[in-house]
Amino acid sequence: MxxxxxxxxxxxxxxxxxxxxxxxxxxxxxxxxxxxxxxxxxxxxxxRDPKNDNPTDAIKALDRRLISFIRQQEKEQLRPIRDDLKILLSFVQDELPKTLRQSQMRTIGGALKAELQTEQFRQVYLDMIEKTKNKST
CATH class of the missing domain: 1.10.1220 (Arc Repressor Mutant)
Incomplete structure (x- = not known):
């Protein structure tokens, strides 16, 4: 060859x-x-430009920025929403008359995405919907 x-x-x-x-x-x-x-x-x-950014370093920096952004959103947006829902759920369960409580739960439960609802809220909401269905049949 x-x-x-x-x-x-x-x-x-x-x-x-x-x-x-x-x-x-x-x-x-x-x-x-x-x-x-x-x-x-x-x-x-x-x-010719040895000081050019290393792609790995650029990806790591972007990853750090993304994680920082997600944590900030969780701190400023998601946790306050969750805390407000807990307070609202406590108020709805303890303070309001039963008929008003059911109406409020249906409205709130139908408007909120399931992933934003606490497990306790979701369970109360589903139980209430089930009771409403059983009454109408």
Whole structure:
């Protein structure tokens, strides 16, 4: 088989750096150069700009920002809603007359998404709906 290769002239210092880097990855110099070409082609990174952001670091930073955003939403939006529902449920169960309580529960229960309802609220709501169905039959 004929070998079709081209040579690349580099300084001795660059060749030493290439050899050390190739050895650290367990590759030959040829395999490392081929892998680098594929990397730059795939990532469209500019090899002349070594200070360019590392894609892994950029993904980690985005991940941290996303998690921070979710935690902030939970703190500012979801927990207050949950706490308000607990207070409302307590008030509805303890303070209102039974007929008014049932009407309020149907209205609130039908308007709120199930994932925002506490388990206790959901159970009271479902029991009430079941009782209403049984009365009408």
């Amino acid at each position: 004929a070998r079709n290769y081209k040579s690349i002239d580099v300084s001795l210092e660059t060749h030493e750096q290439l050899s050390k880097l190739a050895e650290s990855y367990g590759l030959t110099n040829k395999a490392l150069v081929e892998a680098m070409l594929q990397y730059f082609k795939a990532t469209k990174a500019d090899p």
